[in-house]
Amino acid sequence: MTTTTLTEWAYPLAESLLADPLPRRWAHSLGVAERARAIAGILGSDAELLEAAAVLHDIGYSPDLAKTGFHPLDGARHLRSVGADERVVRLVAHHSCAWMEADARGLRDVLENEFPREEEHLADALCFCDMNTTPDGTPTNPMDRITEIAGRYGPESLIGQFIRRAEPEILMCTVRVLTRLSAAKAASVQPM
Numbered sequence: 624m625t626t627t628t629l630t631e632w633a634y635p636l637a638e639s640l641l642a643d644p645l646p647r648r649w650a651h652s653l654g655v656a657e658r659a660r661a662i663a664g665i666l667g668s669d670a671e672l673l674e675a676a677a678v679l680h681d682i683g684y685s686p687d688l689a690k691t692g693f694h695p696l697d698g699a700r701h702l703r704s705v706g707a708d709e710r711v712v713r714l715v716a717h718h719s720c721a722w723m724e725a726d727a728r729g730l731r732d733v734l735e736n737e738f739p740r741e742e743e744h745l746a747d748a749l750c751f752c753d754m755n756t757t758p759d760g761t762p763t764n765p766m767d768r769i770t771e772i773a774g775r776y777g778p779e780s781l782i783g784q785f786i787r788r789a790e791p792e793i794l795m796c797t798v799r800v801l802t803r804l805s806a807a808k809a810a811s812v813q814p815m
Contacts, residue, residue: 629708629711630671630674630678633676633679636679636682637649637679637682640682640685641681641682641684645684648681650760651757651758651759652677652680652682652760654756654757654759654761655749655756655760656674656678656752657756658677658756658762659676659749659752662748664807665748666744672710672711672714672745673748673752675708676711676745677749677753679715680698680749681698682701682715683696684698688701695715695718695721695725695734696734696737698715699712699713699716699737700737702715713739714741716734717734717738717740717741717746718750719749719750719753720750720793721734722735722740723789723792724781724785728781744803748800751800754768754797756768757771765794766794769786769787772786773787
């Protein structure tokens, strides 16, 4: 009997929910998963977990799943309903400072009561991957990504206001991940 890995399970699920109805969102999710693979060296045994969460992080946008209009909550609820790994569920629920958007929507207590937060280093890593990927799945930087999101939704929209409020934390997530990457690179350099 063959055992399916977490990523072998996650990719087809995300594709089934995003590829046809939301091809650009699917391209973004693939790009975020690619960023996760690129930083796998600092994640150790959690590398596959992060990659699975990365490809699944936006499934709550799927028309089949959108119930509350708050995609982290809708995605996490669906994942829980299909028996997904609890850590993946929590990462999806809280990806990219979702608690701040939940607060603006009056859903913070719901989000935090249903889904405890995952370890900070993993939450940082998922935020880093998401905020360093364009809507089309190509690499970018967090400042351009935040500006793109605010511009797409409008600065006065709930999302536009949320992303600007989340900007300092998004940038700190990026700094923490880049610091870990730099330390890992320095540790791997052997003196001659």
